[in-house]
Amino acid sequence: MIEVKKALEITAASSSITVVKKVPIEKALGCVLAETIYAPIAMPPFRQSAMDGFAFIHSERHQFDVVGILQAGDHSDIKLKENQAIRIFTGAYVPKNADTVVMQEDVMVNGDSILIAKKPDQFANVRNKGEQINEEDVVFEANTLITPAAIGFLACLGITEVSIYKKPKVAILVTGNELVERGKKLSEGKIYESNSVMLQAALQTIGIKKTKVYTVKDNLKATQKALKTILQKNDVVLISGGISVGDYDFVKEALLANGVEELFYKINQKPGKPMFFGSKKDTLVFALPGNPASSLTNFYIYVYPAIRNRMGFSDTHLPKIVRKLNTDIENKTGKTLFLKALYDETHVTILEGQASSMLNSFAIANGLVIIDHDVQKMNKEDQVTVLPIG
């Protein structure tokens, strides 16, 4: 049995392998760039009007003949004379020798001529070529997170694909003779299988949209056989149940028989103690406890950062915030506690129902409070670490 801190070190060290993949920018949201991106064009790609108005050559003059019109998207080789202006719209190409745009609100129009009532400074309302970025300049450094705005910026530069750190392919293996599929009748002694759909949802929150679920009975041969295929086809394998010391918990044996190296087994924490972590080549295996609340706790504490590590994130863990306790807490277990809790702007309340089998408190919690194994007592108003969960 190891401490939480050590377990986190081991999972972090094992999950740092990344695979680079080229994807269309519309598939890159929430991914981390694996390359530095350089601008293929300047932005703006030409001198643009920043206003609806008139373009002209700045001088003492106030009166101009309007000699044409330039809508956004148009292009013209016109060379304006000193007494000439051209009607122009936001985003439109500014003719080569024009240097200034006056907004239409500051102009009086009389047939084909205009009188500028309030003359702007020279160069006003003209966006220079490359004002945002010049050709060949760095758009984003490698390791930048791709946000909607980043996608917009890549798109406006005409970039269609980027290299990102690939999301791992994740599978879930559910074990347990007691488990019945939803929608079927529950006979005495059985319960509905719920961990797979819960873990799938948790994976969705970090961008892993599709996760194949395998089910196997509590039996060594079947478990071993199922794992063989699953280990070959996936980067991360989550196993639900079958990992405590019970005579019918075949998972560990089946993993070792498949050549999975044990990196740790059992963590000094509550809930979530019976967990196995191992690897086979680059595939990570998390055998999570069967109890739903333990399973989800360990997902957030161990699986979440491992997957984000694989995806190239530098901040892999759930963010940590600090809140004041609304009640005293005793920890006589000698274990690190992860407590379902509700926090607000300043304080945090530990919820009722912390048993590892109970999901109801988890469902209404917005955070997990961490109490370290060597902390025996915390008092009301003491500051405590909270991990916000979605």
Place this chain on the structure above:
Amino acid sequence: MIEVKKALEITAASSSITVVKKVPIEKALGCVLAETIYAPIAMPPFRQSAMDGFAFIHSERHQFDVVGILQAGDHSDIKLKENQAIRIFTGAYVPKNADTVVMQEDVMVNGDSILIAKKPDQFANVRNKGEQINEEDVVFEANTLITPAAIGFLACLGITEVSIYKKPKVAILVTGNELVERGKKLSEGKIYESNSVMLQAALQTIGIKKTKVYTVKDNLKATQKALKTILQKNDVVLISGGISVGDYDFVKEALLANGVEELFYKINQKPGKPMFFGSKKDTLVFALPGNPASSLTNFYIYVYPAIRNRMGFSDTHLPKIVRKLNTDIENKTGKTLFLKALYDETHVTILEGQASSMLNSFAIANGLVIIDHDVQKMNKEDQVTVLPIG
């Protein structure tokens, strides 16, 4: 032109219509429950062992004959005698007259009999039927947000479907003769179309996975015709560009011709002033500015809460946090400013490049700082409101 506050009141009032839809629980992540859910079964559905160990009838006795075995998923009608125990595993059915489970670590096994070294209290390690929830009890009140844990809890109760507030069907209409599709050659005067993919990504962050994009040239007839279909088929329509006062901005005219009621046009803010908001029956129309940064700002400020309102969220807006300014800020515009910014635990830095056409600062920003229209100056270390963005 109206103030931001008023614009937010109008969009909130118009977006409160909700539609209820039944979905499988695996599709309900991030949705809000439209019904109160009652438990169809108790959880646990029977008395369960909380440990791997032995079940027995609590008495003064320490020695027992082991008369059978109960694995998780098994069921037995056995009636234990006072001197009998049964081998039992975590999650397994506890025989009717057994009242206590001793964990295996506290037992010495000798052939078919056991000696309990450390006897637990009566009722120890037995989870009672309905300990988590009883049949017919409330699982979740209506308006609960469905998290991974909530999905797990629904699943363990055998619930397959829930009624949620339906995500609106959203379409994007892109206007502008100057726009060229990514991957094609850019001729002088043209720019790459980027708002649609950016808005699609922003919509994905609030769970709107699929958004159809329509493109139309700057021409009244084409815009009017495209909008007719789009308005019929969607709950929310985002239009990009064509909404300033330029002679070629046909969007507003085309909307009015299609029977869209104008609810406001132009907001006293920077960036993002030229925006039209209207509705036709239950369909909302946001005609956003064509400038990318303005468009995305107004997405976060107006579209985001409107869609979350439709989805039944009570907290519709981006969360607000308070940080201290790293620099002085002047606001001579008389407009409400939304400034791209980077915040940390305590402070916030306003980024360079706030022009409405510029996306680069947006791409690296993690928040928008709000400066109200009637605030002319804020000093370094003053507290300011920040909206975290993803």
